Amino acid sequence: MANDTKIDTVRLGADGPQVGVQGLGCMGMSWAYGPTEDAGEARATLERALELGVTLYDTADVYGDGDNEEFIAPFLRAHRDEVVLATKFALANDPQDPTRRTIRNDRPYVRQAIEGSLRRLGVEQIDLYYMHRRDVRVPLEETVGAMAELVAEGKVKHLGLSEVTAAELRAAHAVHPIAAVQSEWSLFSRDIEAGVVPAAAELGVALVPYSPLGRGFLTGSFVHADQELTADDFRRQQPRFTGDNAAANVALLEPVRTVAAAHGATLGQIALAWVQQQSATRGLTVVPIPGTRKRSRVEENTGATRIELTAEQLALLEPIAGKVAGDRYADMRFTSAGRE
Numbered sequence: 001m002a003n004d005t006k007i008d009t010v011r012l013g014a015d016g017p018q019v020g021v022q023g024l025g026c027m028g029m030s031w032a033y034g035p036t037e038d039a040g041e042a043r044a045t046l047e048r049a050l051e052l053g054v055t056l057y058d059t060a061d062v063y064g065d066g067d068n069e070e071f072i073a074p075f076l077r078a079h080r081d082e083v084v085l086a087t088k089f090a091l092a093n094d095p096q097d098p099t100r101r102t103i104r105n106d107r108p109y110v111r112q113a114i115e116g117s118l119r120r121l122g123v124e125q126i127d128l129y130y131m132h133r134r135d136v137r138v139p140l141e142e143t144v145g146a147m148a149e150l151v152a153e154g155k156v157k158h159l160g161l162s163e164v165t166a167a168e169l170r171a172a173h174a175v176h177p178i179a180a181v182q183s184e185w186s187l188f189s190r191d192i193e194a195g196v197v198p199a200a201a202e203l204g205v206a207l208v209p210y211s212p213l214g215r216g217f218l219t220g221s222f223v224h225a226d227q228e229l230t231a232d233d234f235r236r237q238q239p240r241f242t243g244d245n246a247a248a249n250v251a252l253l254e255p256v257r258t259v260a261a262a263h264g265a266t267l268g269q270i271a272l273a274w275v276q277q278q279s280a281t282r283g284l285t286v287v288p289i290p291g292t293r294k295r296s297r298v299e300e301n302t303g304a305t306r307i308e309l310t311a312e313q314l315a316l317l318e319p320i321a322g323k324v325a326g327d328r329y330a331d332m333r334f335t336s337a338g339r340e
């Protein structure tokens with residue numbers, strides 16, 4: 001039986017929007033994680049999340065070359081004033097090779113990208129516009145300057161950055177206030193804690209952890225991506241989910257299982273509670289955006305906001321990330337870790 005209590009709200013950044021303390025990642029609804037067998041259920045999930053107090057909805061122009069933005073557009077039209085809409089620019093799929101992506105941060109591209117997103121989403125303004133990846137050939141001041149122009153023109157309300165270093169965050173924030181940084185953060189992926197997290201805490205920038213469920217691995221729903229997931233599933237390209245790495249990594253879920261049993265919770269709920277609790281531990285706003293296309297899972301995931309882990313339980317979970325075998329991506333050059 002689902003608990004219909006709405007989740008708490010927090011402010012994203014010093015002057016940012018008020019949002020539910022957990023958001024919804026929309027990427028997998030139409031891209032990256034195999035075919036969506038039931039688009040109706042995915043649409044119902046968008047609605048159910050809102051009923052539960054989830055208001056930050058996350059997409060990007062690269063997700064299915066705009067398909068994902070178009071997928072959520074009807075929902076947005078129905079609920080424009082209730083939803084805080086986040087999308088991203090900078091990444092594009094290479095039409096010659098689906099495993100490759102290009103990155104563009106130059107001013108003309110920023111101006112072109114926003115028009116495409118506004119059109120596909122069917123809105124006049126995006127609440128939170130992220131630079132998805134950093135192209136080091138373009139001065140950050142040019143990119144953030146172009147994003148600031150969009151704010152001045154009313155096309156965008158707040159700015160965000162994804163997969164940036166602490167130095168890049170500071171430089172960008174000096175050009176225009178940054179409301180949020182979106183980076184991978186979970187029991188399996190903790191590299192941002194050394195630089196980005198303290199910088200965000202100091203600057204009053206919120207952290208929006210993506211893949212907080214380790215792309216589903218932390219829920220125990222799959223082990224060997226290459227054997228269990230469909231041919232087009234992005235996780236088959238991620239070193240930590242295949243071969244010996246996957247076999248070693250699944251053993252790391254044992255302490256998560258122990259903590260879950262103590263709370264009568266699922267593994268995924270403990271993974272989400274852990275990342276949420278980093279807010280208190282590290283003194284910054286944290287709004288994870290787990291992705292799901294199923295109503296029952298959004299109910300389960302929002303339920304995690306009511307779980308409080310004890311110091312002993314946090315200590316039990318602490319060593320996990322240090323033991324994970326395999327990188328987050330096959331090509332780490334596109335991550336902030338490649339530039340730290």
Ligand SMILES: NC(=O)c1ccc[n+]([C@@H]2O[C@H](COP(=O)([O-])OP(=O)(O)OC[C@H]3O[C@@H](n4cnc5c(N)ncnc54)[C@H](OP(=O)(O)O)[C@@H]3O)[C@@H](O)[C@H]2O)c1
Nearest residue numbers: 025026027058210211212213214215216219290291292293
């Ligand atoms: N900025 C970036 O570079 C970047 C990169 C990746 C993702 N993102 C954003 O972050 C969002 C979330 O990340 P993510 O989707 O990669 O990973 P995630 O949230 O860690 O995991 C999503 C996966 O877990 C499954 N799942 C969700 N809840 C579950 C539950 N309670 N029990 C069992 N399985 C569950 C989902 O399957 P079902 O859908 O079938 O439930 C999906 O396969 C994305 O949607 C996207 O908006 C951003």
